[in-house]
Every structure is written in structure tokens, then in C-alpha cells.
Amino acid sequence: MIFEDKKKLLELYNAVSGKHYEDPELLEINTLENAIYMSMRNDLSFLIDARLSLYEHQSTYSPNLALRFLFYLSDILSGxxxxxxxxxxxxxxxxxxxxxxxYNGEEEQPDRQILKLSELYxxxxxxxxxxxxILMLNVxxxxxxxxxxxxxxxxxxAEYTGRVRRYAKDQPIAEAVERAITECIREGVLKEFLEKNRREAKNVSIYEYDQEKHIRQEREEAWEAGERKGEENKLKNQIQKKLAKGKSVSxxxxxxxEEEDTIQRLVKELS
Structure with missing residues (x-):
């Protein structure tokens, strides 16, 4: 949202590339409208000086980013x-x-790293x-x-999103976002943008926070499920050894x- 403004996008491009362009009209934005792959939208793509830049914001790390960018690039070049x-x-x-x-997720990542398509082969x-x-920058x-x-x-x-996260630890996310927006406007942080797009900015912030929380919970649940599976496999190995010695279920x-019902169930799975 913020960098859809050409002036701010040029500021970002210059900072990333080390260039010093001054005329925002040199930018030709060609973002794919409603281009969604695996729940990720191509945030910004634009041309300047015969170079095509594809920028993506992510609050969760994925090793598959290079493959997803390959899909984006293919569609853009086709057009x-x-x-x-x-x-x-x-x-x-x-x-x-x-x-x-x-990248501005809560999972710790280095300041910058390179993700390669060949790493997925x-x-x-x-x-x-x-x-x-793919250059991934921690912002x-x-x-x-x-x-x-x-x-x-x-x-x-970064200041705005940092405040949202801090406040969300102690209060509901909607209240945390509202507090962060109010403070930032008062202190001149993204003031013009937040005043103009307050409702949309609030909705997007809440959605992104909830989505990030959901993904984090899914990963935790998957880890816990893996832990349980590992414990069960360990128990099965112990049961097999005792069955080999002629031990009964009881x-x-x-x-x-362990409960006899649990042992009985695992014995059936082993047979």
C-alpha cells in the first residue's frame, strides 16, 4: 500500500539498488492484478532503466520464494x-x-540473505x-x-509494525493497531499515509497479524504432532521387543x- 506511491517507491528502489534517480515518472508499475499463487500476492513489479524489479513483502519465511518469483516473472514476461x-x-x-x-516476520532472520532457485532442485x-x-532483506x-x-x-x-507487535502482547489486536496508528499520526510517523488510509491500514494490519499468528500456530501444532508421533514410534519399538520375549499385553x-487399551491399539497397528 505505502509503496504504491511512485515517489516513495523510487525512494525505496534507490535505497535498495544504490541508484540516485530523482524523477518518479521514470517508474512504470506493472504489478499483476489479483495475481495469487499459494496465497501470496505479487506486491509490486515495475520497470526502470530497462530493469524489471519484483518486490514482495513477507511476514513469514519460506524457502520456496524463488519458485514463486519464477511464476510471477513468467506471467509478467508473457504479457x-x-x-x-x-x-x-x-x-x-x-x-x-x-x-x-x-521480510518483517517475528522469526529471527539475518539482515540479508540470498535464496536461490537451484536450492530447490x-x-x-x-x-x-x-x-x-532472490535478495531477502530483514526490515x-x-x-x-x-x-x-x-x-x-x-x-x-518498521516503527509502525514494531509498535503494533509490542502493543498486541498486552491488548487485543484491534486496540493495538488503533493505538499504534494514533501515536504514529501524532508523532509524524507515516502521518500522511495513515491519515488518508486509516481504515484500510487498520484492516490490513489486523489481517496480517492474524495470518502470521495462524501460520505460527499451525507450525507449532505440526511440531507437537511430530513430537507425539515420535513418542508413539518409540513406544512401538519397546512393545515389539517385549512381544518378542513373549510378554502379554497386560x-x-x-x-x-501405559493403559492396556493403548498397548492393545499399538499391538494391532504393529501386526
């Missing part, structure tokens, strides 16, 4: 070359792509024939200070301090 003669003898030029993920090749590199408070200094809007965004239950 750009729809009227070109791909079977002709003349080269069809395409912009050089660059991929950046702005089932067969590892010394020199992959198709490679993509949480306390990370990438040089980037934050170069793009004040990004610093303001004897095994007593020895392992």
Missing part, C-alpha cells in the same frame, strides 16, 4: 511479449529482472542451467540500519506404565 514474434529471427529483448523480498548441479537469486526494527537511513519511509513502516502395559 510484455504478447505481441512479439517469438519465432522470428530478430531478438525479442526483455528487461533484466531483479527480485527483492522485504531435486538433483544438485554444479552449474545450474536455470538460476534465480524489522534494528535491522539493516543503512537501508533504513537511505529510505526513511521504510524506517517509519505385562507390557504394566512394565511401560
Amino acid at each position: 510484455m511479449t504478447a505481441d512479439a514474434n517469438l519465432y522470428g529471427t530478430k531478438k525479442v529483448q526483455i528487461p533484466a529482472p531483479r527480485f527483492v523480498v522485504f 531435486a538433483v544438485k548441479e554444479e552449474v545450474p542451467k536455470l538460476e534465480m537469486e 524489522n526494527q534494528g535491522h539493516n540500519p543503512e537501508l533504513m537511513e537511505a529510505c526513511h519511509t521504510l524506517w517509519e513502516y 505385562e507390557i502395559a504394566e512394565a511401560l506404565e
Whole structure:
């Protein structure tokens, strides 16, 4: 939302790329409308100086980002070359792509890291024939200070989201977001944006927080399920050993301090 404004987007691009462009009209935004893959929307894609930049905001880490960007890039280039003669003898030029993920999740991540498409290949090749590199930047408070200094809007965004998270620890998320918005407007943090888009910003913040919380809970549940499965497999191994020694279900239950029904069920699964 914030960086859909060309002036702020150019500020961000300059900070990330080290360039010093001044005219926002040089940007040609070509974001895919309603482009959703695996519940992730392509946030921003734009052209400047014959380069295609694809920017994505993520609050959860995924090792599959390179593959998802490959899908985005394919769709964008298909649209750009729809009227070109791909079977002709003349080269069809395409912009050089660059991929950046702005990460602000709660899971600890380094300031910057490179995610490669080749890391997802089932067969590892010394020199992959198709490679993509995704730059993931941690834009949480306390990370990438040089980037934050170069793009004040990004610093303001980190300040706002940081407050939402802090306040949400002690009060309902809707109240936490409202408090963060009110304070930020009063203190001049994203003031113009929040005043103009207060309701939408609040709804998006609540949605993103709830989504992040849901994903975190799913991971915790999966981990707990894995723990339970591991304990059950360990118990099955113990049961097998005792069955091999001719022990009865009741004897095994007593020895392992488990209910007979539990031992009986696991014995059936083993048979």
C-alpha cells in the first residue's frame, strides 16, 4: 500500500539498488492484478532503466520464494511479449529482472540473505542451467540500519509494525493497531499515509497479524504432532521387543506404565 506511491517507491528502489534517480515518472508499475499463487500476492513489479524489479513483502519465511518469483516473472514476461514474434529471427529483448523480498516476520532472520532457485532442485548441479537469486532483506526494527537511513519511509513502516507487535502482547489486536496508528499520526510517523488510509491500514494490519499468528500456530501444532508421533514410534519399538520375549499385553502395559487399551491399539497397528 505505502509503496504504491511512485515517489516513495523510487525512494525505496534507490535505497535498495544504490541508484540516485530523482524523477518518479521514470517508474512504470506493472504489478499483476489479483495475481495469487499459494496465497501470496505479487506486491509490486515495475520497470526502470530497462530493469524489471519484483518486490514482495513477507511476514513469514519460506524457502520456496524463488519458485514463486519464477511464476510471477513468467506471467509478467508473457504479457510484455504478447505481441512479439517469438519465432522470428530478430531478438525479442526483455528487461533484466531483479527480485527483492522485504521480510518483517517475528522469526529471527539475518539482515540479508540470498535464496536461490537451484536450492530447490531435486538433483544438485554444479552449474545450474536455470538460476534465480532472490535478495531477502530483514526490515524489522534494528535491522539493516543503512537501508533504513537511505529510505526513511521504510524506517517509519518498521516503527509502525514494531509498535503494533509490542502493543498486541498486552491488548487485543484491534486496540493495538488503533493505538499504534494514533501515536504514529501524532508523532509524524507515516502521518500522511495513515491519515488518508486509516481504515484500510487498520484492516490490513489486523489481517496480517492474524495470518502470521495462524501460520505460527499451525507450525507449532505440526511440531507437537511430530513430537507425539515420535513418542508413539518409540513406544512401538519397546512393545515389539517385549512381544518378542513373549510378554502379554497386560505385562507390557504394566512394565511401560501405559493403559492396556493403548498397548492393545499399538499391538494391532504393529501386526
